Amino acid sequence: MKLWYSPRSPYARKCRIVAIERGVADRLELVTADLADPKSAQAIPNPLGKVPALLLDDGTLIIDSPLIAEHLDQMPGLPNLVPMEGPARRHATQLEAIADGICDAVVLANLERNRRDGERSETVKTQQLAKVERGLDLLERDAARLDGPVTIGHIALGCMLGYHEFRFGRDWRRTRPRLAAWYDAFARRPSMQETMPPEMKSA
Amino acid sequence: MRLRYSPASPFVRKVVVAAMETGLDGRIERIATDPMKRKDRDGAPNPLGKVPSLETDDGIEIYDSPVIVEYLDHVAGGNRLIPASGRARWDALRRQALADGILENTILVFIETLRKPDRRSENWIAHNRRVIARAIDALEAEAAGLGEAADIGHLTVAIALDFVDQHFPDQDWRATHPTLARWFDRYRTRLSLAATRLEPASAPG
Numbered sequence: 001m002k003l004w005y006s007p008r009s010p011y012a013r014k015c016r017i018v019a020i021e022r023g024v025a026d027r028l029e030l031v032t033a034d035l036a037d038p039k040s041a042q043a044i045p046n047p048l049g050k051v052p053a054l055l056l057d058d059g060t061l062i063i064d065s066p067l068i069a070e071h072l073d074q075m076p077g078l079p080n081l082v083p084m085e086g087p088a089r090r091h092a093t094q095l096e097a098i099a100d101g102i103c104d105a106v107v108l109a110n111l112e113r114n115r116r117d118g119e120r121s122e123t124v125k126t127q128q129l130a131k132v133e134r135g136l137d138l139l140e141r142d143a144a145r146l147d148g149p150v151t152i153g154h155i156a157l158g159c160m161l162g163y164h165e166f167r168f169g170r171d172w173r174r175t176r177p178r179l180a181a182w183y184d185a186f187a188r189r190p191s192m193q194e195t196m197p198p199e200m201k202s203a
Numbered sequence: 204m205r206l207r208y209s210p211a212s213p214f215v216r217k218v219v220v221a222a223m224e225t226g227l228d229g230r231i232e233r234i235a236t237d238p239m240k241r242k243d244r245d246g247a248p249n250p251l252g253k254v255p256s257l258e259t260d261d262g263i264e265i266y267d268s269p270v271i272v273e274y275l276d277h278v279a280g281g282n283r284l285i286p287a288s289g290r291a292r293w294d295a296l297r298r299q300a301l302a303d304g305i306l307e308n309t310i311l312v313f314i315e316t317l318r319k320p321d322r323r324s325e326n327w328i329a330h331n332r333r334v335i336a337r338a339i340d341a342l343e344a345e346a347a348g349l350g351e352a353a354d355i356g357h358l359t360v361a362i363a364l365d366f367v368d369q370h371f372p373d374q375d376w377r378a379t380h381p382t383l384a385r386w387f388d389r390y391r392t393r394l395s396l397a398a399t400r401l402e403p404a405s406a407p408g
Contacts, residue, residue, distance in 0.1 A: 047341035048304040049334055062293060064300045066269070071293070090265065090274065097270050101251045119324045134250035 002029045003068070004044045004053040007197040009035075010103050010163035011065040012052035017155050018069045020191040022077035066096060069152050082152045091145075095153025102135035103160040110167045132164065136172055136179065143178035158186045166200045207247060207256040208233040211404040213306045213366045214268040215255040217359055221272045223395040224353045225279035231257075239404070269299060272355050284355045291354070298356030301338055302363035308334045309363075309370050313404065332374075335367065339376050339383070346382035353393070361390050369401060 003019075005012035019025040033051050034040040046053035046063045054062040054071060062068050073082040083089040109128035112121060139157070146154065161183045164172065173180040186192060204227075209215050222228040236243045236254050244252030248264040256266040257274065265274055276284040286292040308331040315328050342360060349357060364387050367374065377384035391397070 047301065047334075047338045048308075049337065050304070060290075060293060061297065063297060064304075067293070067296050067300060090263070090270075093270050093273070094265055097267050098250070101249075101253070101267060105251060115324060119322055121318065121322050124318075131251045134252070138250045 001027060001057055002031050002055045004031045004033050004046070004051050004055075006033050006035055006051050008163070008166075008200070009051050010159040011050075011100070013159045013162075013195045014065050014152070014155050015052045015054070015068045015072060016195045017159070017191040018072045018081055018152065020194060021081060021150070021155075021189075022072065022075065022079075024072060024075045024077045027075070028072075065100070066093070066152070069096075069155075073152070079149075081150065081155065088151075092151035092153040095151070096156040098135060098139070099153065099156035099160040102132055103156075103163060105129070105131040105135070106160070106164045106167055129168070132168075133172075136164075136176055140176040140179045143182060146182050154186065158183065158189075158192055162187065162192070162196065162200060204231045204260055205258040206231050206233050207236040207249075207254045209236050209238060209254045210402040212238065212254050213362050213401060214253075214303075216399050216401055217268050217355075217362055218255045218257065218271050218275070219399050220358050220362065220395045221275050221284050221355065223398065224358065225275055225283050227275055227279060269296075269303070272299075276355075284353070284358075286354060294348075295354040295356035299359045301341065302356075302359035305335050305338045305363040306366055308332075308338075309366055313370055332371075335371075336374075336376075339364075339367070339380060343380040343383045346380070346386050349383075349386045349390070351390070353395075357390065358395070361387060361393075361396055365391065365396075366401070369403075 003012075003015060005016060016025070016028075016030075019028050033044050035049075035051070041049050044051060044053050045055050045061050048063070050064065052063075052065055052068055054068045056062065062071050070082050073080050083092050105128045109125050109132065112125040112128065115121075146157070161172075161179070187196075206215070206218060206222075208219075219228065222231050236247065238244055238247075238252060238254050247253070247256060248258070249256040249266045253267065255268055255271055256264060257271045258264050259274070265271055272284055276282070281287060284295075286295055312328050312331045312335075315323055315331075342364075349360070351357075364376075364383075367376065
């Protein structure tokens with residue numbers, strides 16, 4: 001089974017963490033994709049050209065990150081991270097959807113910032129970052145709901161916060177003490193440490 | 204249930220189609236929301252300001268569209284839109300993800316074309332259109348396996364192809380993707396799809 005990833009992708013990191021947390025990482029062959037290199041990007045089996053992409057030994061392709069996480073979660077291993085039924089599932093997948101949605105806005109804001117002069121729009125960047133701010137405010141307000149067993153929702157949240165801080169710095173922490181405290185504790189997990197790109201450590 | 208609704212959003216259309224296919228449409232009240240308007244964005248329960256967003260009868264707010272679809276499937280008794288297990292489940296969910304990708308990239312192109320010409324990136328438009336073209340190639344490669352099933356994979360693929368037709372009338376994908384075209388032209392006559400054609404999107408407000 002092969003997992004295409006790029007070291008900085010928060011969505012791929014989510015899947016790598018699921019594999020590590022469940023003790024199935026040794027069954028994954030990791031393939032590094034360099035999204036800036038068209039040749040490397042074209043080799044990703046996902047027609048959308050995105051990572052992560054999981055190719056099973058029987059040739060079945062699994063995209064995108066929530067589905068890959070669910071698939072890895074169904075392999076025999078340590079306790080599950082993706083509840084399959086009831087309120088627990090809705091709670092976990094909803095948190096994952098919010099975290100991934102905020103992450104999408106962080107990615108778009110960063111792309112906008114990196115456009116060349118003339119094509120860059122402060123308005124677009126500001127709009128995307130406003131979504132991020134509102135999303136983080138909601139998460140801070142609901143931070144008490146982060147207590148309890150770790151699920152795919154927590155993992156998505158940890159990956160999103162790490163990526164956001166890497167791209168846009170530590171300012172987000174000022175008005176969100178509970179979320180920041182949660183993140184600092186979560187980031188100490190060995191799976192988070194192991195999947196942290198070196199440049200993120202020094203950021 | 205209350206659905207934040209925009210008649211221009213293909214992701215809202217997916218939820219409405221899913222509701223019709225499971226017979227839940229009559230239990231969903233629609234609240235008109237224009238995600239291009241700041242007032243509606245700021246008042247949205249989804250902090251990202253996006254539609255669709257569904258408030259359940261228990262007062263829980265859920266989004267985005269894959270999460271809502273799964274919820275509707277659950278309310279309808281399960282195994283209706285999303286096969287419960289096995290290959291059928293992965294096929295349905297993978298096709299939904301692929302079709303959602305086509306929708307997202309089409310929306311990125313649309314938003315880019317709303318920019319002033321001198322702030323527009325032709326490279327970005329070309330990149331996204333290439334992604335859409337590759338995704339349609341991938342659908343053609345598996346089109347012989349598409350049938351009449353009303354699972355979320357089939358339904359979202361049809362919604363995505365409709366959206367491509369609406370936004371890129373110049374892209375004659377049918378000529379080069381005949382198997383997919385034959386399937387699509389038959390499948391899109393389903394009642395749930397025929398009853399939910401999109402209105403053109405408004406400019407941002």
